[in-house]
Amino acid sequence: xxxxxxxxxxxxxxLARLTxxxxxxxxRLHARLAAAAERAGILDVAYRTLDTPVGPLLLxxxxxxxxxxxxxxxxxxxxxxxxxxxxxxxxxxAPARLENATRQIEEYFTGRRNLFDLPLDLCxxxxxxxxxxxHLSEIGYGATASYAAVxxxxxxxxxxxxxGTACATNPLPVIVPCHRVVRSDGTLGQYVGxxxxxxxxxxxxxxx
Amino acid sequence: xxxxxxETIVAEHGPAVLRVCRAVLGxxxxxxxxxxxxxxxAMQAYPTLRADSNIEAWLVTIAHRxxxxxxxxxxxxxxxxxxxxxxxxxxxxxxxxxPELWKALHALPLKQRQTIAYHYLAGLPYAEVAHVxxxxxxxxxxxxxxxxxxxRKSYLEGEDR
Numbered sequence: 001x002x003x004x005x006x007x008x009x010x011x012x013x014x015l016a017r018l019t020x021x022x023x024x025x026x027x028r029l030h031a032r033l034a035a036a037a038e039r040a041g042i043l044d045v046a047y048r049t050l051d052t053p054v055g056p057l058l059l060x061x062x063x064x065x066x067x068x069x070x071x072x073x074x075x076x077x078x079x080x081x082x083x084x085x086x087x088x089x090x091x092x093x094a095p096a097r098l099e100n101a102t103r104q105i106e107e108y109f110t111g112r113r114n115l116f117d118l119p120l121d122l123c124x125x126x127x128x129x130x131x132x133x134x135h136l137s138e139i140g141y142g143a144t145a146s147y148a149a150v151x152x153x154x155x156x157x158x159x160x161x162x163x164g165t166a167c168a169t170n171p172l173p174v175i176v177p178c179h180r181v182v183r184s185d186g187t188l189g190q191y192v193g194x195x196x197x198x199x200x201x202x203x204x205x206x207x208x
Numbered sequence: 209x210x211x212x213x214x215e216t217i218v219a220e221h222g223p224a225v226l227r228v229c230r231a232v233l234g235x236x237x238x239x240x241x242x243x244x245x246x247x248x249x250a251m252q253a254y255p256t257l258r259a260d261s262n263i264e265a266w267l268v269t270i271a272h273r274x275x276x277x278x279x280x281x282x283x284x285x286x287x288x289x290x291x292x293x294x295x296x297x298x299x300x301x302x303x304x305x306x307p308e309l310w311k312a313l314h315a316l317p318l319k320q321r322q323t324i325a326y327h328y329l330a331g332l333p334y335a336e337v338a339h340v341x342x343x344x345x346x347x348x349x350x351x352x353x354x355x356x357x358x359x360r361k362s363y364l365e366g367e368d369r
Contacts, residue, residue, distance in 0.1 A: 014359060015328040017306050018227055018313075026222055029240060033218065033247050042252050080213045089211035090251055092218070
């Protein structure tokens with residue numbers, strides 16, 4: 001067996017003239033694929049990114065609802081890879097499914113919305129962490145609660161650290177308001193989006 | 209190994225598959241239809257694809273079948289014309305910059321177009337090309353060589369004029 005190149009010199013050069021791709025066509029075909037996949041019911045995860053005052057957010061939704069919101073510091077490529085592994089690799093950039101979520105988040109950041117009304121898919125949170133997340137929406141816009149208070153509300157007053165973990169692994173930050181959970185001594189505490197992002201969100205909600 | 213998001217498959221291989229479809233079908237809407245059908249069908253089957261599969265060869269195999277479907281459909285609705293239709297897309301004109309080369313490529317016999325597309329534009333070795341097309345690697349190599357020779361003649365000589 002020889003590995004002699006099959007290509008007489010120059011052949012590749014001739015065809016190389018055809019290797020340019022036009023971006024507009026690729027974009028159009030991609031949008032067409034996303035729409036067709038949605039119609040065919042095989043678009044398991046749709047995502048887009050959105051620029052916000054706390055940096056670019058990745059939004060991802062299953063057919064059941066918004067399933068993931070990720071900060072840039074979480075590394076969007078890594079998050080997509082994780083979603084492909086834990087949910088489905090049939091994952092495409094498809095903003096259409098996220099239109100409603102996008103609009104509501106934009107309204108939130110411009111102070112025109114203090115309650116999200118979106119179908120959520122909590123399938124990435126399990127057990128006690130999921131219980132904690134369901135209690136977070138009880139903390140109203142502009143208010144805060146301590147980790148201990150959330151633990152008590154979730155029915156396990158001693159599980160303060162577990163509440164911290166639930167907040168740190170919240171798959172839907174901003175929407176499920178873990179940023180409203182602060183330490184009992186009044187200091188901010190950690191945040192999945194970084195403490196600066198937590199400050200921005202709390203300041204936004206404190207603005208009348 | 210875990211599978212990559214299908215988005216990255218489209219981003220990495222979308223342009224090559226489009227070139228393949230255009231080489232076989234001409235820079236037409238049929239080529240774009242074949243591209244769409246290819247990726248829709250690939251996405252459908254993607255979760256069951258073995259992680260160590262050669263993605264490029266897999267996609268070319270699907271694109272090959274979808275292009276044949278388009279050729280058959282074209283024959284059914286064939287309207288004989290002297291010339292190829294003008295590029296149908298308004299934005300991002302297909303084959304932009306090299307319409308003559310696309311035309312020369314499309315004028316080749318189907319088998320030659322296919323071998324050139326799969327070998328030169330998708331980068332598959334002749335053994336893989338033969339696997340997609342049927343027949344021997346030698347036959348695939350010969351068809352590609354004949355096609356390239358014809359392309360040189362029709363396209364490059366035309367350029368000198």
